[in-house]
Amino acid sequence: MAPLKIAIIGAGSVGFTRTLVRDILCVPELQEAEFALTDINEHNLGMIRQILERVVAVNRLPARISATTQRRAALEGARYIINCVRVGGLEAFADDIRIPLQYGVDQCVGDTICAGGILYGQRSIPAILEFCRDIRAVAEPGARLLNYANPMAMNTWAALEHGGVDTIGLCHGVQHGWRQIAEALGAAHPSEVEYICAGINHQTWYIDVRHNGRRVGRDELVAAYERHPVLSRQEKVRIDVLKRFGVYSTESNGHLSEYLPWYRKRPEEIGRWIDMSEWIHGETGGYLRVCTEGRNWFEEEFPRFLADADKAIDPGRRTTEHASYIIEALETGRVYRGHFNVRNRGLITNLPADAIVESTGFVDRFGLNMVAGLTLPEACAAPCIASINVQRMAVKAAVTGDVDLLKLAVLNDPLVGAVCTPDEVWQMVDELLVAQARWLPQYAHAVAGAEARLAGSKVPKRDWQGAARLPVRSIEELRRERARREGGVSPDQQVVA
Secondary structure, eight states, rough: OOEEEEETTTTTOOHHHHHHHHHHTSSSGTOEEEEEESSSSSHHHHHHHHHHHHHHTTTTTTOEEEESSSSHHTTTTSSEEEEETTTTHHHHHHHHHHHHHHTTTTOOOSSSSSSHHHHHHHHHHHHHHHHHHHHHHHOOTEEEEEEEEEHHHHHHHHHHIIIISSSEEESHHHHHHHHHHHHHOOOOSGGGEEEEEEEETTEEEEEEEEETTOOOOOOHHHHHHHOOTHHHTTTHHHHHHHHHHSEEEOOOHHHHHHHHHSSSHHHHHHHOOOOOSSSTOOOTHHHHHHHHHHHHHHHHHHHHHHTTSSSOOOOGOOOHHHHHHHHHHHHHHOOOOEEEEEOTTTSBSSOOOTEEEHHHHETTTEEEEEEOBBOOOHHHHHHHHHHHHHHHHHHHHHHTTOOHHHHHHHTSSHHHHHOOOOHHHHHHHHHHHHHHHHOOGGGGGGGHHHHHHHHHHHOOOOOOOOOTOOOOOOHHHHHHHHHHHHHHHHHHGGGOO
């Protein structure tokens, strides 16, 4: 067998890349791998290479680290490709939040569906298809793409249906929610809690929860959350949905609130459902704020990252990110059970066959083996189907450059539809197309028309920062915050890929 090569696209996401590589190096059989890092940001690429070369040297490992801005060179001969890119960076992300706010659409994250997530997909999918073309051309035959980049379902859908590459979508929401449920139930360790999740990415549901082998029902879980002094304040949307649907959502309060049409539709109602102690509980544009702070803070933290590289790799500190366990299972045959984003085809009986679902499966030397025949409660299936319909239209629009279909996808989004009129949606999409034209090659033919329509538009907009917006903190403010935390989670660690 050829030497193992793992390519990471978007490796300039330094904290996340460092985590992925350290996890993989925890596996003795993977310690001879080559890690081929690629990114358009040469500065960040140089920093992560420096960190990882020190990790390898300190631990006296045979692993090799290479880094290049030439993606095709990084992919050549790779058996696994991990994608962590954010196309358009924070500049386009800011448009995803700012422009919809002018039409009353208040998003916490804006990376999955809603107006921001749909436009994020329009930027990402052309890039994903380019990655797939390169993988087919120069990677090892049968190479697998492990996609961490959002919008997860749309990106995975495009790679499988239009990219022709074996792709598994990976997210950590299921693991995070599992640890939270264990805390709510008072478990001594999360391992006391077992679960099965099914749904679609960021709308996945814990359809079976067991604590020390005993099944936990809705009433017990509601009571556990409502008596918890912190979670009862932070997870009001999730608790309300749990009461009404009967099962708990994997997603954070802020994420879940923007995928449903009920909790962010009126500004005066938003404060009732969110908590401002951390961005993830519903802050307007909260993820954009912490990503912006994280970018500013990273240069400050780089010396600490480099110093941490001198620490020995400890398998006991291996994270629950899926990638290392999938590669380990495929290379060694050790079985790994997790929750993965794949084509449905009967895995979840009451969701469309063509959808990308997130559900339970097992990986071994023979590949990914998903559990088939799971059924969601009807209350959970209904909003998933609404989102799937939006995703299907958005993927097709991204591949074909069909502006009318893109507008229909945004119009049918649950939260956008709860807030906007059709005229507002049409103008909002035109404005997003013009603002993000440089990242939307498939719509180059449509930008002039959008500009002309905007010039003559009479649809009113509002100057609104959202119902719960916080300002981006300066480096000095972040320093003071870190001092207050005294060893707690630093701002950069709040930023996920």
